[in-house]
């Protein structure tokens with residue numbers, strides 16, 4: 525089958541969900557000459573309109589190409605993109621189209637993506653909750669909410685306990701972070717995993733002080749403890765701490781990921797299928813990590829198409845540790861957008877066996893939510909934090 529049409533669609537709703545950027549979703553619809561439809565998703569960062577136009581440009585290189593030749597199509601993009609394959613906008617466009625092509629391939633063959641990728645390693649994917657701590661500020665807020673999440677069956681919770689600290693953290697900030705983490709640990713008990721999200725915001729000295737204060741609460745990992753591009757900071761952090769480092773949500777492509785693995789900067793890799801290069805590159809990155817004895821915890825923070833494809837890929841790789849999940853903290857419209865829900869039961873998601881990525885998109889709702897690609901609103905609270913948590917007490 526040949527690619528006939530690629531349509532980027534921005535979806536937006538007043539119903540925001542856990543974070544500002546959760547109010548928007550960028551869907552890509554790919555149609556073939558024989559009338560089949562596949563879906564992908566791109567990342568709604570602070571560059572919604574730029575990603576939308578990048579998608580229009582990147583799509584041109586895929587027109588008339590055969591759906592079944594995903595590697596060749598990836599190569600074609602790389603050949604044409606020259607400077608821009610490193611750009612976030614182009615990489616997320618490629619990723620979205622690649623996801624839709626795999627979706628189409630599965631639909632054509634009547635097989636779920638997990639079968640096309642070698643079959644399920646596990647029938648259920650373990651997930652951890654993110655987005656659950658909206659408006660939590662005091663240790664008491666965190667403790668009460670954490671108990672509710674565990675009550676729903678979750679066995680892992682990720683959260684950012686650092687309020688509005690950025691770059692440097694002082695004694696007051698360390699104390700507040702520790703009190704929040706302690707409250708969560710005491711509320712969930714010893715058998716639930718907790719994960720500390722730093723959102724890549726600290727310098728190495730601050731991140732090291734944080735690790736020393738928080739390691740006694742036995743976190744599964746410290747996520748992006750220092751600024752993403754701060755390689756020396758990562759090295760320094762590694763040589764002064766004993767905690768496990770997770771990172772990777774902003775990595776693009778196989779070779780950038782290789783650098784972090786080879787330098788030994790990461791214990792648990794968090795590739796994002798919607799920007800690392802889709803299913804094609806995501807699968808390779810997971811195998812490459814396996815060779816380095818590094819586990820995978822796919823970053824999965826955006827929408828329902830990303831969630832569907834992440835569940836499929838997470839089901840086939842041997843080195844998955846846990847998958848991120850916003851499902852219960854999605855705004856309702858994101859759950860409604862796909863007809864086949866993937867509820868979390870006992871901290872796990874059953875892997876669907878429907879063709880392709882396993883979801884049927886509600887086309888009527890898609891049309892209802894369709895919006896112009898406009899810039900996201902910006903306030904003092906950055907878009908990447910869980911809403912209402914950018915403050916101290």
Ligand SMILES: O=C(O)[C@H](O)[C@@H](O)[C@H](O)[C@H](O)CO
Pocket residue numbers: 542543654655721723773823824825848907908909910911
């Ligand atoms: O690991 C993650 O999920 C990411 O760092 C982000 O995507 C934010 O945490 C999320 O969007 C909530 O604001």
Ligand SMILES: [Mg+2]
Pocket residue numbers: 721723747748773
């Ligand atoms: Mg993160």
